[in-house]
Amino acid sequence: MILITGATGHxxxxxxDFLLQKGTPASNIAALVRDEAKAGDLKAKGVSIVTGDYDNYASLTAAFKGIDKLFFVSGNDIAKRSQQHEKVVNAAKEAGVKHILYTSFVRKNETETSPIAQLAKSHIDTEKYLKASGLPYTILRNNIYAEYIPVFIGQQVLETGIFLPAGDTQVAFTLRSDMAEAFANILTSEGHENQDYLISNTSSVSFHDIAAIISEASGKEVGYVSPSTEAFVDTLTKAGVPAEVIGISVGFAGAFKEGEFASTDTDLEKLLGRKPTSVRQYLTKLFAA
Incomplete structure (x- = not known):
């Protein structure tokens, strides 16, 4: 039995969906959700629904009973994530889970000097919990989703251009759907125990490249400006953007600029059995005139 956490997320x-497409019977898939009311689509596919919460240890041990492979999607509560993830790992061990796959992230800098140190800490902690647990694990060090590019560049990019203090460093943005397909392949095959996989694209782009691709696809000239962090914060503050959102944007822009996500060293092509979708392919389809 395979259990997917964060099952109602993207x-x-x-x-x-990829597990089902690849022939895994729905009766062999369970989905962990916090709110069963949001799992109607999964129920309709025949997937078993179990309720549980990363804050509730008892719910986790109950949900993990009889599970062979646990696909552990990282939580989104940054402040509590390390403690939550430790509960997940401990509950999986107590319940007798045979193999955990964890969605971590690629990085270059693991120190407090990283622009995204606060976000990174819980992932680094969780990898340590897994390796200390004695459970067979697979750590998936994911790059940034290509689907997040529209978030970073803004919904009005065709009118405003791109305004982000990310410099001109390359980023190996990777399509979330390609990652999901690779993860389904891992879940339905053997030989992945105690492996750390790099999940990045085989090509990378700068935000100058992204602007050029969007310009070509849309037929509208889209520019890219990399302002100082101070000018960026000032502009977004005056536009009424919440301080928390600005802080996250600044952190990721700084990480992009420092090359945290630039590496195209990857196991993704091998896991997919094909080349990953390029950012050019993704953006061209998204912004086709």
């Missing part, structure tokens, strides 16, 4: 749902 990555969890996509991974379940």
């Amino acid at each position: 990555l969890g749902t996509a991974t379940i």
Whole structure:
């Protein structure tokens, strides 16, 4: 039995869909959700629904009973994530889970000097919990989703251009759907125990490249400006953007600029059995005139 956590989120749902496409019977898939009312689509596919919460240890041990492979999608509560993830790992061990796949992230800098140190800490902690647990694990060090590019560049990019203090460093943005397909392949095959996989694209782009691709696809000239961090914060503050959102944007822009996500060292092509979708392919389809 395979259990997918975060099952109503984009990555969890996509991974379940690929499992079904690849012939895994729905009766062999379980979905962990916090709110069963949001799992109607999964129920309709015949997937078993179990309720549980990363804050509730008892719910986790109950949900994990009888599970062979646990696809552990990282939580989104940054402040509590390390503690939550430790509960997940401990509950999986107590319940007798045979193999955990964890969605971590690629990085270059693991110190407090990283622009995204606060976000990174819980992933680094969780990898340590897994390796200390004695459970067979697979760590999936994911790059940034290509689907997040529209978030970073803004919905009005065709009118405003791109305004982000990310410099001109390359980023190996990777399509979430490609990741989900690769993860389904891992879940339905053997030989992945105690492996750390790099999940990045085989090509990378700068935000100058992204602007050029969008210009070509849309037929509208889209520019890219990399302002100082101070000018960026000032502009977004005056536009009424919440401080928390600005802080996250600044952190990721700084990480892009420092090359945290530039590496195209990857196991994804091998896991997919094909080249991953390029950012050019993704953006061209998204912004086709």
